Amino acid sequence: MPYKTAQIRLVSSHPEVYEPCDDSFALVDALLADRTNLLEHKPSICLEVGCGSGYVITSLALMLKEEIPSIYYLATDMNPHAMRVTRETLQAHGVDAELINTDIMSGLEKRLEGLVDVMVVNPPYVPTPEDEVGQAGITSAWAGGEDGRVVIDRILPVADTILSERGWLYLVTLAANNPSQICRSMREKGYASRIVVQRSTEEESLHIIKFWRDPEVRPSLKEASTQNRSAPTRLGESLLSQFSRFSFWKSSNGSGSL
Template sequence: MSLGTLPAQLITLPGVYRPQTDTLLLAQALSRERMEPDAEVLDIGTGTGALALAAARSGGRVTAVDVSWPAAIAARLNAFRQGLPLRVLHGDFVTRTRGRRFDIVLANPPYVPSARARPPSHGAARAWDAGSDGRAVIDRICASVPALLRPGGVLLMVHSGMCGPGVTVTRLEAAGLSARVAARARVPWGPVLRARRDWLQAQGLADGDEHEELVIIRAEYI
């Protein structure tokens, strides 16, 4: 398995986000980064641990964090099954990593806009719903990442074009990072977006073309 691909036959427990196109795009972005021996890597919102395991297989010393207990358990099971060293933590990424710095931070946060003003505190939707603008977790990452990165460290984050990639770049730059959109891809809507088509159109977040733009944001802490 190359770094630009994902581990096969991952255990996915009920309620845990399955690796999808956004996960693969992030893995491909990671494959373009130089991974130093024993680089410290943080995977925020690890889910099944797919990205964390890809980084660990390339030699990274990986810490994976998720607020979901089923996700943390799935990541631990997958690491054990593949014989890879992975430190999996359950809880809020800011709290669980306080005082530590990393060479690479990976993030596939919840980013789907929702009619609910606040993200859910439990259930499967916790993996994708992120408030009315989809930025509830994205903005926390933008504010927190300077304290997570070592000098020269890199953040790679994927999210939807609906969430304002320009806003993300601006906020990261305001936090002292050099940021840009490093990759884009258009993908068909999945069942979550199709189910809220009318609401998205009413908010001006979608038109009749049921395709979503995904972006990879790359930010470096100079």
């Protein structure tokens, strides 16, 4: 029996707000695929950065509310129109979240430091000219600057600050963002990672990656550095093999998930 997610017909819209698309659906599918783990995780605070239409945060609240009604949900977006649209989407589905009009988490890092158990992000990841990043209106929803990494690289340190010790981050990335390098960067901060869902369309290849703190990661990095600074850890090799395998699936099957 499928679990509830936000209904497209009840998702509010505005010309300057990004509507649910393949990346939004892939992120919600990743959360659904990991739902059993999320229920066992019993998060207290869930946050979406860049909520847009509210489709993702609403879907997350719907899929967890029956078993864990006490979760506190927050969502941020720099687009003021997204605040209204997300509020309407939440209300149409009978769920609630605190909405904050801010750029990523500006002004909230101290308040939420070490408290967020689940963080979901569908960032602006499309490679664009640098001057398009952070523009007013809907352009800010996709403009990611060089390699589509400008906003992603701003989000990752914030995630490291606000995630709890048991916090999880679900991040949408594009193949052009070099997701394997993102995983290596997060590994240096002590995070393990895995691809939850991979989806290929005619225009892009998406990876939904889950990150979590792993006490075994930092020692393995130190040991690897001592023995051979140029040798990748087994974790890195595993992740790279995932991306290589998905590249093959892209040409043969079109989609896949772990």
